[in-house]
Amino acid sequence: MSGETNSYEIVRRDPRAEWIARNRLHPLHGTISVGEEAEVRGPSGLIRKNPHKVGFIGPNGIKRIDRLKGNAAAAATGRRSGGAAQEVQLPLHKVENPDFSIFVVPDMVGGRLTSQDKDILGQAHKLARSDDGESAVQGVVVAVVFGELKDDSLDTAGVDRLIHLDGEEYQGYCPEQQLTALVHLDATYNPQNWLFPDSVHGGTDLGSRLAARLGERPAVQAWQVDKKTTVCRGASGSTDISRPTPRILLLAEECADPIDETRHEVQPIELGSVPRVISRMQDMGQVSVDPNAIPLAEAEFILSAGNGIHNWDQFHEAAEALGATEGASRVAVDDGFMPRFRQVGATGTWVTARVYIAVGISGAIQHMQGIGQCDKVIAINTDAGCDMVKRAALSAIGDSEEILAELLKLAREHKAGQSEGGDQNAA
Amino acid sequence: MFFEWLHPVLIATALALAVIGAVRRANLWRAGQPDQVNLIAGLKAMPKRYLHDLHDVVERDKYMSKTHAATGGGFVLSALLIILVHMLDIDSKILAWALLASSALMFVGAIFVFKRRLNPPSRISKGPWMRLPKSLLAFAGSFFILTLPAAGVLPEGFLLQAGNVLLTVVLTALIIWGMGEMFFGMSWGGPMKHAFAGALHLAFHRRQERFGGGRSTGLKPVDLSVVQEFNPGTSEQQVLGVSKPKDFKWNQLLGFDACVQCGRCEAMCPAFAAGQPLNPKKLIQDMVIGLAGGDDSKYAGSPYPGKEVGNAKGGPEQVITEGLVSAETLWSCTTCRACVEECPMMIEHVDAIVDMRRFLTMEKGDTPNKGAEILDNIIATDNPNGYSPASRTNWAADQNLPLMRDVQQAEVLFWVSDGAFDMRSQRILRSFVKLLKAANVDFAVLGDEELDSGDVARRLGDDAAFQNLAKRNLETLSKYKFSKIVTTDPHAYHCLRNEYQDLGSDALNGVDVLHHTTYLNELVKQGKLKLDSFNGGTVTYHDPCYLGRYNGEYEAPRELLRSLGIQVAEMERSGFRSRCCGGGGGAPITDIPGERRIADMRMEDVNSTGAELVAVGCQQCTAMLEGVVEPRPEVKDIAEILAGQLIEEVH
Amino acid sequence: MPLNIVSLVSVGRHPQSGRERRAEQDGRAVELGMNLEASQSASMTVLHAGRSVEPVLRNYAGMGLPSLEVLELSEQDDAVPSLAQYLKASDADIVLTGVRAESGESSGMVPYLLAEELGWPLVPRIADIVSINNGVAEILLALPRGQRRSLSVPLPFVASVDNAAPAPRQSAYGPGMRASIDASQVTAVTDSAREQWQEAPAKPRPKRLKVVKAKTAADRFKAATAKPQGKAGKVMKNESAQEQAQEIFNLLLEEKVIK
Known part of the structure; x- marks a missing residue:
């Protein structure tokens, strides 16, 4: 576009240029800037404003005038974060009469879900969903949490039911007691799948213990799981093993996307008494390590x-x-x-x-x-x-x-x- | 009369004792392992080797060379004439005059030895060696006087006159002293041992090729099959490498005995200068203790830095690293061969050190610091840092290099070496490729088929890993046709050129193995590279040990620099006396602490020339010298300098 | 009665070259066993279930083992039944294994299955065995980021050895070649479940992208066109040392490395 305005020239609309000016994704959008054209030095040398050229067409097709001269970014984010405070209520996912259950045992490092825990809850919902369409079976995702629980985002992370075991026998390092509890749960609820994070925070250990006790062959380092087949890493991460999905899964990080569009009930399940074992391994506490x-x-x-x-x-x-x-x-x-x-x-x-x-x-x-x-x-x-x-x-x-x-x-x-x-x- | 038969008997006794001593000494050497040496040819070649090779080294110190010629020459001549004149009593004026002349010559030489010993430099051993000039004077002087009557200068029977009894007694005492040192001491472990063992060492040297400038390795492949032959029932256990002095080859033991403790090795050793616990002279003396048995309390030279003298004990049947030499000492060596180059007795310190390292690594599993990790990597990935073998050619992704696998034959095989994994060294490789392309050389690389040359593994004592790599490399090489191998890595160059030939493959028969500076120099001489002159200030050149001392290439890199119009500002220690960068022999891996770093000392050498740029011909040297804290002169490989001055033709 | 230690070793796999090697954790299990052998005057057996001609066994032997025991099995066989049988017959007090094998299924289940079979406690991921007194061992567990937990466990037990345990000593060629490898024939149980699995070289896993779930076109647009943040770091040149330190300290607090 020529920068000069000739007063003798007949003003013609250029629909293509206007279209480019409206379309901020157009590769030439940068070269056609309407805003700068709004102030032009007229033939008499006076600054003239062209009110038609002020502002830009917003995404919804309405003209917007940016009076902050491009400094809006900071203010806008401020406003937006203010808006976020209102918190949109996500739709509540309810499971009334589940046909089966998926049990998840998150690591809960420091009483909070880790990002891997959240991925695994996401994976649990993929397994619980009745996406084959033919039948209306629906699963419920049950989280089993040992010890302290500080996280208040269990609902948005996808916990339908919660079994919280925090008796004094679950304090400190107690894999044997935890295993006993899990075996008890297995007998009581017979879940379709047990999901553990394959992690150094204890998930691998507990999952392996349960698998050994129940005589199940777990899939470890599983990273692609559906109802039928599981792909897991073998030979220290150098091979992919495809196999039928087993009952017990030790899942790798980022195995599935976490839940982010629904809210869940977090309905507590009260357990009767869980048998207690005399632990052979005696926890002497964490050793303070010099950095x-x-x-x-x-x-x-x-x-x-x-x-x-x-x-x-x-x-x-x-x-x-x-x-x-x-x-x-x-x-x-x-x-x-x-x-x-x-x-x-x-x-x-x-x-x-x-x-x-x-x-x-x-x-x-x-x-x-x-x-x-x-x-x-x-x-x-x-x-x-x-x-x-x-x-x-x-x-x-x-x-x-x-x-x-x-x-x-x-x-x-x-x-x-x-x-x-x-x-x-x-x- | 009493005196008439006294002297002949004395001489005969001394000679007899000397012979007995010689046999005993030879038996000590024979405790070592057999080695194939042509005894007759060796003995025949010995005088020439003495006059030529040995004296070339001694000649570097003009004072000492003349002194030694006079003293040594005088002694050899006198000894022969003494036997004729005084023992066999041949009455000949001519012989007597000749003896007078030779003993006078020896006496004059001994005076200079005496002068040298008045205020000796620290590298020279003291102790019994301080007595030697006096013994020399006693020997030469007493026989001079004893010969005077025979020559007719003094009347016959002068010494027998009653009034001269005192003189005669004194003279006889001097003769006994002199002959004790010169004949008896020669074969019973006195300082004069060097003449006896040294002469034989020249004849039966382990690395015969080195006489006359041949390039070779003293590191022969270890016979790995000995481990299979081991029979737990018998107590005799064959070990890999050298555990006890008797595990050395017999001529190595002989070589240790030739040491004159002149300390030239000590003065040149970079590890000694850096305060690391290594002193080549002391090491060889400890080996002598090992072969003869005893302790080092009589040692009168500089110690291993940081270690006291007097605690080392050993014997032919005792494990060396248990009391005689500490493992640290063996791991301090950079295998730069500065000591070997400087040794007037042609002793091979470095080979002995690597022989002992072999035992530590292959039998004890005791390679210090990162050694074990590096060896594991070499075994598992064919490169020392454990990179994926499939990423060896990643550096050349944009270079479009012809692969041998595709072309099957080429004029030049470019041996890339492990520099391929190191980002700094890749700059050198790229520069060299640029030059090859500019000169339109028909070349190819092995790509991922190439493996580590085995240099590091061998110097760290793991000859099993070296042999494995070498054999696999040779197998790859035998698949293709090429007439030259050119490499930018002097360590790989040495392995390919000198060490692979022992492994029984003909893959390298008729193939020229060249260092890139040699090859580039040829290209420049042929006018295949058009180069702009260089004007980037003062330049000095650092000789890589494995290119210079190991392979004798001192001139090509300098000629290349001259062809760019560079006047090399030579360092005081350059050429065959170049100081190591500290990067050889796995020294940066075993990392034995000292007081200073060798690379820092080398950079000081550079700084003293005022150079703004150090030209180097080795990626290891580049890495070591660039590791010196800035500000310091720039470090560039010759290929990089050349590539920077290349006039590229526009097509 | 001297302590009996059994260290189980497997064929490792180098992560870069894929070549067979001494497995990192198994090497540590042997090292730990050898250290106990020295400090507790224990006796140690190094056991491998697999092929006795495996060259890698020499790498373990090179650590200074006079002999290795091998339960002769082929690659398709399940190692656990034979190992369990062997261990039941032996009077082992401590069984040491790696956490996970570097080859095969790498499930890390072997120690768990053995412990279950033997009815012994399983101690996972140990960094060290500090002491053994009166049949009770004091053990350090390796927790993430170099942290440790102390545990006391009665003998006998099975323990898996973490990478935090002392690194295995160098393997020397000579002793490795001289060691005797004593193979014994065992009844092999074929791992039939595994036969139906399909194995393929690992596919690279896609990195998770930051998916922006935007409700409006404007948000999506913004997400698509926003410049990537944080390319260049913040450089404080003219601030006072105090301000600079404060800024650094704030970042440390933010990253929760200062508690």
């Missing part, structure tokens, strides 16, 4: 030191105060400030930390390879242009000693505040 005793590859939170560290005492102090496992770059190890097993990188340890703070590490390629799996990287460095800063989610440019000193202060304040709070709670 520095955690193998680097497993550590969740690593504070890593490089060439830019000069005050090593302070670094160790900071790691202790933050409760982080210590890591190091190759140079720091070569210079003898850190032991070799602390070295992070392709030639050292490949780490999987969720949070990785790199202090004074500019980021050699081998080091970057080693932290490839880290979720959040925080860089503290004097050089804003270094590779670590490019990789980091958050970078502080400055003297590491000062920043560490401030962090140390914050961590100590936090701890002090916490213990105070704890005291108050106790009182």
Whole structure:
């Protein structure tokens, strides 16, 4: 479109241009901007407004005028989140007279559903649904929860019925008691399927125990399950085994989509007495592990030191105060400030930390390879242009000693505040 | 008269004792394992080897070379003449004058030895060696005087005159002292042992090819079948590698005995300089203790850094790593051969070290630090870092390289080596491919069929893994036709060129194995590469050990740099004296702590030339030198420098 | 009476090359057994159910085992009945296995089935056996992220060994080749259920996409055209050290790594 407006020219509509202007998905949409055309310098040199060209056609075909001049994004999200507070009531999924039941034993780490638990509830509903169409059989999804339950989203996660076992016999580590309860449930309700998360949080263990006790052959690392066949990983994840769906399933992460469009009843099922066993394994409680005793590859939170560290005492102090496992770059190890097993990188340890703070590490390629799996990287460095800063989610440019000193202060304040709070709670 | 028969008897006694000692010593060597050596040919070649190869090394120290020629030459001549003149009593003026001259020559030489010993450098061993110049003077001086009457300078019977009894007694004492050191000490373990063992060592050397500049490996494939032959019923157990001194080949033991403790190896050893617990001289002396039995309390040289002298004990039947030499010492070596290159007695330290490592790895399962992991990876994935074997050619996804599998034959086989998995080394590989393409070379690669060359496995002592890799590589190579193999990795180059031939395959018969610098130099000389001159400041060149000392290629890389108009600013230690980068022999894997890092020291060498760029011909050196903390000069492989100056023709 | 330990070993599979190898966890089970052998003056048997000509067995033997026991079975056979029979006849106090085999079905059921069959407690994913006193073992369980739980278990028991247990010692060629492999014939039970299964190389699983369930076209449109967030991180250049530290600390709190 020509930028000039000639007063002698006959104004003609260009339906194609108008269409492009309306269609924000059109590849040429960017080149035709109506909004900018709204103010034009007229032939006399005065600014003229063309009211027809102000605004744009909204998605519902109504003209919208953006008076915030493109700064609406922030405000809009604000409004939207305000709207979300009203919370749309999802439709309630009710199961009155189930023909069969699917039992799910979620991990409930810290009393909350994990994302894998939610996937498995989704999978349970896929199995409970009568999607073959021929008959009107309907299953019910029953969650069996041991110990503390803090999650209040069981309804939206897809729990139709809830069996909550939280007697004192279920406190701490008690797989034998849990197994007894599950065997009891199996005899009482005879569920069509037992679903466990195949996870290190206990799901695999409990599922395997139940399978061994009931003499069932479970599918483990199952990731594609329908009523008839199950595909599961074998040979340490290198083969796919297709087999008839068994009664007991140990499901991999992301085996199915979680429930998100319905609400469920979470009807508690009261159990009569569950037999108790005398546990042969005696739980002596979780051992408090020094963060520095955690193998680097497993550590969740690593504070890593490089060439830019000069005050090593302070670094160790900071790691202790933050409760982080210590890591190091190759140079720091070569210079003898850190032991070799602390070295992070392709030639050292490949780490999987969720949070990785790199202090004074500019980021050699081998080091970057080693932290490839880290979720959040925080860089503290004097050089804003270094590779670590490019990789980091958050970078502080400055003297590491000062920043560490401030962090140390914050961590100590936090701890002090916490213990105070704890005291108050106790009182 | 008493004195008339005294001296001949003394000489005869000393000689007889020397012979007895020699037999005893030879029996110590014979405790070792048999090795195929042509004894006669060796003995025949010995004088030439002494005058040529050995003296070439000694000649690097002009003072010492002249001193040794005078002292040693004088001694050999005197000894022969003494037997004739004084023992057999041949009355000849000419012989007597000749003896006077030779003993005078020896005396003068001994004075210079004496001067050298007045303020000796730290690398030289003290102890009995401090006595040697005096013994030399006593021997030469006493026989000079003893010969004077025979030559007619002094009247016949002068020494027998009553007034000269005291002189005669003193003279006789000196003669006994001198002959004790020179004849008796030679074969009974004194400092003069070096002459006796050294001469035989030259004759029966384990690596005969090295005389006359041949390139070879002293690492022969371990006979793996010994493990099957083991019979639990008999106490005699065959082990892999060297566990006890007697497990060495007999001529290796002989070689250890040749050591003169001059400490030139110590002065050159990068691990010693870095404060790692290795001193090649002490190691060889410990081997001598091992073969003869005893302890190191009499050792009077520098210790292994960080370890006290006096605690090592050993014997031919005792396990070396249990009390004689610590495993750490063996794992500190970078196999750079600086000691071997520098040793005037042609001792092969590195081969001995790897022989002992073989025992630690293959029998004890005790490779330190990451060693075990790396070996497991090599066995399971054919590369040291455990990458998927199917990803070996990923680096060349955009290079459109012809695969041998497809073309079956090519002029040049480009041996890519494990640099294919390393992102830094891939830059070198790409540069080299660019050059090959620019020169229109008919080349191909093996792609995923290539395996690790086995270098690391062999230096870490796992010869089983090395042989496995080598045999499989040779099998692959035998499927295709090519006339040259070119590689950018000097370690693979050494394996392919010198070590694979022992494995009984003819896949490499008639094939030229070349390092990429050699090959590129040929291409440049043939005018196949058009290169712009380089003007990026001062450049120095670092000789990779496996290219230089192992394979004698010092010139091609320098010529290449010259062809770009670069005047190489040589480091003080370059060429055959180049200092290792610290990356060889699995040293970065076994990672024995020292006080400094070898790569840092090498970078200091670079810095002292004021260079802004170090040219390198090895990916391992590149990695080690680039591992030095910045600011430091840039490190580039020669292929990268060349590729940067390539004038690409526009089609 | 000296303690009897049986470590079960299987044929591992290298994740990159797919080649047979000493399995990581089984190697750790042997290592743990060897350590107990040294510290408790126990006697250890290393047991494999499978083919006795398996070269991988030499890798286990190379850890310094004078001999290995093999229950001769073919690949189609079910290992559990033979193992259970062997263990019932032996006077084992501790049976150590890996958590999951690296080849075959990898179900991890072997220790559970054996424990069930023998009526022994099963201790899953152990990191170490700290002590054994008066027939009671103190065991450290491996929990995720390097955490540990302490447990006391009476002998005999079956335990599966986690990757957190001490790494297996290096396998040396010489001893590995010299070890004697004692095969015994057992009545094989064919794993018939498995014959009907279909096995294929693993298909790559699609990564879950962020599916936006939007009710209106505008939302869908936005989801489709929105720029991916968080490509470049936040860089704080001119803030004071205190502000920078606060920001970092907030992120740590947000990520819940500081409790």
